[in-house]
Amino acid sequence: MIRLDGAGRSFGRSIALARVDLAVRSGERVALVGPSGAGKTTLFRVLNLSIRLDRGSYALDGLATAGVRGRPLRAARSRVATIHQHHDVVGRLSVLKNILAGRLGRWNGARAARIFLAPPESLIEEARAVADRVGLRQKLFQRTDRLSGGERQRVAIARAIFQDARLILADEPVASLDPSRAEEILSLLVASSKQDGRTLIVSIHQPALAKRWFERVVGLKEGLVAFDLPAREVGDERLSILFAGVEDRDVRDVRDARDVRNTRDLRDLEEHEQKIARPACRPTDV
Amino acid sequence: MQVGDRASSRYIAVAAGLAILVAAFVGSEFRPGALFGAAAGERAGEFLKSWWPPRVDSLFLTRIAKGAIDTVAIAAVGTFCAVLVGLPLGILGSRIVSQGALFAEGEARSHRAWRAVYFGARGIGAFFRSIPELIWAIVFVRILGLGPAPAITAFAIAYGGMLGKVYSEQLEEARPAPVAALEAAGAARLPAFLWGVFPQVAGRMASYTAYRFECAVRASALMGFVGAGGLGFAIEISVQDYLWNEVVTEVALLVLVVMAIETISDAVRSWIE
Numbered sequence: 001m002i003r004l005d006g007a008g009r010s011f012g013r014s015i016a017l018a019r020v021d022l023a024v025r026s027g028e029r030v031a032l033v034g035p036s037g038a039g040k041t042t043l044f045r046v047l048n049l050s051i052r053l054d055r056g057s058y059a060l061d062g063l064a065t066a067g068v069r070g071r072p073l074r075a076a077r078s079r080v081a082t083i084h085q086h087h088d089v090v091g092r093l094s095v096l097k098n099i100l101a102g103r104l105g106r107w108n109g110a111r112a113a114r115i116f117l118a119p120p121e122s123l124i125e126e127a128r129a130v131a132d133r134v135g136l137r138q139k140l141f142q143r144t145d146r147l148s149g150g151e152r153q154r155v156a157i158a159r160a161i162f163q164d165a166r167l168i169l170a171d172e173p174v175a176s177l178d179p180s181r182a183e184e185i186l187s188l189l190v191a192s193s194k195q196d197g198r199t200l201i202v203s204i205h206q207p208a209l210a211k212r213w214f215e216r217v218v219g220l221k222e223g224l225v226a227f228d229l230p231a232r233e234v235g236d237e238r239l240s241i242l243f244a245g246v247e248d249r250d251v252r253d254v255r256d257a258r259d260v261r262n263t264r265d266l267r268d269l270e271e272h273e274q275k276i277a278r279p280a281c282r283p284t285d286v
Numbered sequence: 287m288q289v290g291d292r293a294s295s296r297y298i299a300v301a302a303g304l305a306i307l308v309a310a311f312v313g314s315e316f317r318p319g320a321l322f323g324a325a326a327g328e329r330a331g332e333f334l335k336s337w338w339p340p341r342v343d344s345l346f347l348t349r350i351a352k353g354a355i356d357t358v359a360i361a362a363v364g365t366f367c368a369v370l371v372g373l374p375l376g377i378l379g380s381r382i383v384s385q386g387a388l389f390a391e392g393e394a395r396s397h398r399a400w401r402a403v404y405f406g407a408r409g410i411g412a413f414f415r416s417i418p419e420l421i422w423a424i425v426f427v428r429i430l431g432l433g434p435a436p437a438i439t440a441f442a443i444a445y446g447g448m449l450g451k452v453y454s455e456q457l458e459e460a461r462p463a464p465v466a467a468l469e470a471a472g473a474a475r476l477p478a479f480l481w482g483v484f485p486q487v488a489g490r491m492a493s494y495t496a497y498r499f500e501c502a503v504r505a506s507a508l509m510g511f512v513g514a515g516g517l518g519f520a521i522e523i524s525v526q527d528y529l530w531n532e533v534v535t536e537v538a539l540l541v542l543v544v545m546a547i548e549t550i551s552d553a554v555r556s557w558i559e
Contacts, residue, residue: 045470048470048471049470050466050469050470074472074473074474075472076472077469077470077471077472078471078472079472080470080471081471082467082470082471084463084467086463088463088464088466088467089464089467090464090468090481090482090485090486091464091486092485092486092488092489093481093485097481097485101468101471101473101481101482102471104468104471104472104473104474104477104478104481105471105472105473106472107477108474109474109476109477112473112476112477112480112481113476113477113480116480116481159471163471165471
């Protein structure tokens with residue numbers, strides 16, 4: 001399904017991915033664990049073809065992605081669905097339209113415009129079935145920014161399911177949830193992967209959840225794969241090494257992000273890193 | 287920069303502003319005292335007397351009511367045409383489309399052709415709005431003759447330029463992350479724009495357009511003076527014949543119309559937002 005060989009990516013002077021080798025088979029479910037700043041989000045942005053590698057190679061479904069652009073690039077992107085950490089749904093649109101937006105990669109401009117103005121009944125039915133799966137059936141015609149944070153996350157999940165992609169990436173889907181909600185979301189993701197035979201990669205802070213829900217756990221630290229093991233073989237010792245020195249790392253992320261803020265592609269990264277950092281580390285206006 | 291520096295530079299800016307204001311007062315020879323002199327009072331009294339009684343016969347009222355309807359209609363059609371001009375100017379003149387501020391890596395962007403389109407759209411917009419609508423109307427009266435056509439064309443151009451500038455700024459305020467998410471799922475530029483950018487800003491754009499329509503109603507009355515018809519034209523004729531009792535009624539009607547439009551547009555805007 002995917003294959004990364006010696007994958008590396010830097011932003012300015014800060015190295016987000018050092019050298020990652022990773023192969024995931026079709027239908028596999030993988031948890032990606034590691035402290036914030038380990039490169040998980042960057043790895044996802046590489047996998048969904050939002051950014052390119054500086055070094056190494058990435059093959060998606062046997063397609064070497066280097067240099068792919070235009071229509072083939074969009075076709076490749078439409079085969080990867082991403083549930084972003086901050087959901088990134090369009091607040092002003094209805095739940096229905098946000099779900100439908102998952103298929104934008106398959107529609108040409110005219111079709112996208114037509115469906116925007118008047119979605120056909122068949123698509124509404126399909127979207128309703130997906131909304132049903134995530135428990136949003138009653139909210140289909142509500143504006144998304146009127147929903148709670150948890151419901152917006154379900155919209156993002158529904159959009160990813162509706163996209164009908166071979167690979168689903170979920171970036172920290174349970175980071176800000178209480179334990180019972182976290183279990184709920186993970187079971188939703190795992191069930192949709194099992195039901196439709198989709199490959200699933202989820203990045204996750206809590207190692208215990210990773211071990212419970214996934215058969216394979218990949219530990220990422222400072223842009224490198226620290227371990228790649230079946231879940232039952234992941235011991236506490238490995239995890240404590242993985243998370244050692246996390247606090248220093250957080251502070252450094254903010255500084256690194258600031259160093260390179262003139263690079264446009266980094267705006268998101270910076271925003272993201274600042275959100276993770278505790279208030280005390282936030283750059284102040286000196 | 288030190289905090290102290292910032293404060294002192296602020297004092298300098300305020301002092302410079304005051305100096306410019308004083309110089310402007312002297313230069314413009316504006317003497318507020320003249321408004322309250324004895325001669326001015328006498329003249330004002332006579333002028334006020336000539337207003338009374340206002341003309342309110344039904345023949346006249348029907349005529350100016352029709353003029354008022356023309357004025358609002360010219361403003362409405364003019365604003366609509368301005369939107370048709372302003373939308374492409376705003377979209378092409380915002381960095382969103384032309385320079386791909388929102389677009390993920392790996393997509394073609396910052397191409398020379400797009401830059402040319404961007405600066406072209408900004409330049410045309412700046413030129414359109416730098417000339418007041420009244421001047422455009424005078425120009426188009428020469429070309430198109432008397433009637434509503436020159437006023438509508440003037441609005442399309444002058445207000446189209448203003449709308450283009452504001453639209454482009456509003457488009458650039460859209461949050462990029464949701465749009466990037468659509469692109470990451472394979473959406474092309476135009477669909478990502480329609481589904482991701484447009485819904486975020488459509489309300490604000492509509493609200494500003496409603497405000498522009500308000501301005502257009504006021505300006506449309508003024509355009510009557512240069513031959514564009516409507517209520518302004520009626521006022522112009524009455525003024526030329528020194529029929530101040532007609533002017534009073536006409537101005538009162540104008541005030542009513544403008545207030546009504548403002549009320550409606552406020553209601554529409556608060557409903558949108």
